[in-house]
Amino acid sequence: MESIKTWALDDRPREKMEAHGAGVLSNAELLAILVGSGVPGKSAVEMMREILNDYNDSLKLLGKATIEDLTRYKGMGKAKAITVLAACQLANQRLKEELPQRLHIASSADIFEYFRPRMQDLTIEECHLLLLDQGMTVKGSVLLSRGGIAGASVDVRCLLRHALLGQATSVVLCHNHPSGRTNPSREDDNLTQQAAEACKVVGIRFIDHVIFAGNDYYSYLENGKL
Numbered sequence: 001m002e003s004i005k006t007w008a009l010d011d012r013p014r015e016k017m018e019a020h021g022a023g024v025l026s027n028a029e030l031l032a033i034l035v036g037s038g039v040p041g042k043s044a045v046e047m048m049r050e051i052l053n054d055y056n057d058s059l060k061l062l063g064k065a066t067i068e069d070l071t072r073y074k075g076m077g078k079a080k081a082i083t084v085l086a087a088c089q090l091a092n093q094r095l096k097e098e099l100p101q102r103l104h105i106a107s108s109a110d111i112f113e114y115f116r117p118r119m120q121d122l123t124i125e126e127c128h129l130l131l132l133d134q135g136m137t138v139k140g141s142v143l144l145s146r147g148g149i150a151g152a153s154v155d156v157r158c159l160l161r162h163a164l165l166g167q168a169t170s171v172v173l174c175h176n177h178p179s180g181r182t183n184p185s186r187e188d189d190n191l192t193q194q195a196a197e198a199c200k201v202v203g204i205r206f207i208d209h210v211i212f213a214g215n216d217y218y219s220y221l222e223n224g225k226l
Helices: 013-020 027-035 044-054 078-097 108-119 156-165 186-201
Strands: 126-132 138-146 170-176 205-213 216-219
Touching: 013 027, 027 044, 027 078, 108 126, 108 170, 108 205, 108 216, 126 156, 138 156, 156 170, 156 186, 170 186, 186 205
Parallel strands: 170 205
Antiparallel strands: 126 138, 126 170, 205 216
């Protein structure tokens, strides 16, 4: 395959971006700009298109790859692999920055949208506590625990401490399942019951426990278990 330099100007990623803006470029073209070069017989765009094809053309899935995963591809040295993964992380960071700071929570779907940018790509389990005021507006969130693929333990006393210090009148417990399955475990059921009972004692409303699994979620409230 001929090199990018021999392509028509409109087909070159940098020139296309300069002339038409970044929005017209594919993921492969954008990443090709970052990695800079391909290998003999294969342009940077082709190389990135081949890699993305193995990740269903998803930056989300690509961002979960390791440096070792990417360096298995011909032409992808450690520096290029790090550059690609850094770009995926920047995309994730941008989503986090765009989260509304004073979001009003009206449903479990709102909770899902609030946490999705920070939880959908996690490969280990994390548990967060969402703090809400009297009007169900987000005051902030706290990371309660971080564990392995199998789970993350939560101390209910720690949950109450953060809720009281944050002056929250209502709280929502949120955690992810790296397995991709939304079904709650027995441990999830026990934690939900303990957290709800503990919050009731101190006068804090326990609104919901939401389990994240990729682009789907499970809500204890929606399923009539709270």
